Amino acid sequence: MTIDMTNVLCTKSHEYFVKEGDILKIGLTDFAIEQLGDIVFVELPEVDSKFKKGEVFGTIESVKAASEIYLPVSGKIVEINEKIQDEPELVNEDCFGEGWLVKITDFDESEFTKAMKYEIYKGFVENA
């Protein structure tokens, strides 16, 4: 699956989101995944649950450790990526494509303001 990276917005805590119509697709950035290493299990929330921006909505387990994942924008979960339940390695292989985590609705674009375009985010992690 190809994705237009110019539409991807990233946070300082290494989540990304892409607007696809009324839906926001959310995942972890390539930098975050590289830091985590081999992903072995992803615990995702129930569909219809609601989270505020910055709240923990799931956990990602790598061989090394468990890490909490934060929702970058407030909203309601409409879909979780079932495929990564059986193939968690998709998160390593294609985090912006098949390795996405959840999709949300009921979000407010005013919460996008602090997020960075992918190109700028890349500079941010390189200088961090």
Place this chain on the structure above:
Amino acid sequence: MGRKTFLYEEHKRLGAKMFDFAGWEMPLQYTSVKEEHLNVRSNSGIFDVSHMGQVFVSGKDSLAYIQNLVPRDLADLKEGKAVYSTLVNTNGGIIDDLIIYKLPDKYLLIVNASRVENDLNWLLESKNNYDVVIDNQSDNYSMIAVQGPKSSEILDKLGLKKENQLVRFGVAETSLAGIDVILARTGYTGEDGFEILVKNEDASKLWNEFLDKKDFGLKPVGYAARDTLRLEASLLLYGQDMDEKTSPVEASLCWTISKDKKDDYPGKQVILDQIKNKNYKKKLVRFKMLDKSVPRHDYEIYIENQNAGQVTSGGFSPCSSIGIGLGYVDTAKIANTFADGIKIDIMIRGKLHPAQITKKPFYNKNYT
């Protein structure tokens, strides 16, 4: 940051991510934990274990002196052989776990990095009137482990002399690629393999001699994979799976206790009483998860919805692709039966996840 081993520059050059381990700056990983782990199982891996401590014991009372320190009977330990054992205190608590190697004129004790000082204090306190010399050589030796099914072939390539080819738990003073070493066929991965003591000044040379033998797929392995490897093989980690408040019986190390040993040793009565009367409060069990979750250190163990203990080591098994762990279970809660297949639960982020006690190690290889 911590102390650096004599292989530190090699790790940097190989692009390792470094971290602090027992006060030492050690490689966490070079590439991917899973890849490094699986390469040890299918080919071979090389590890820097220079942080570990080496103490030599020599003198005419060596045997009697060491016999009086450990629950394992060493009377039959032949020259050129080694055994795994524990140092125990007067309450039967484990001061350290170690391998005791018998060399022609002395014993070598290889101990945990975090315990070198405690062990030495204990060894010196226990010296009494024994005619022994206790020589801590930890700062003068580096140590390299080569582990995996191809290890033996690789050592042949480095010119290991035929007469020094070792059986499992064998040890010999020999040379590899022209470098003097103490070579032992021991390890911490559940694979066939070797642990090699080398003088600090030769450590880099020997390390690179190994890495040059690329045709066997030998790759460097970091501590993250070392931990998943030892967990799959159900090998305990001192300070995490056992400590001074835990006896070898509780730690499920009964196989390292010689029940008929005549010599006295600290905690002997406590230990024998625990074996005979089963009067201990906790016991180490192995378990595997029955769902996709991963147990971690400090998670709680539940039996029939009651808190019944704690996970001491947990993680994901790259070989069987499930969560596995070691933990202590309250013996009262499990009625002293630790039968295979008993269902337990692990509390993970507020939810109980099903697991099952397993008698066999998660990974058990029959090697010669």
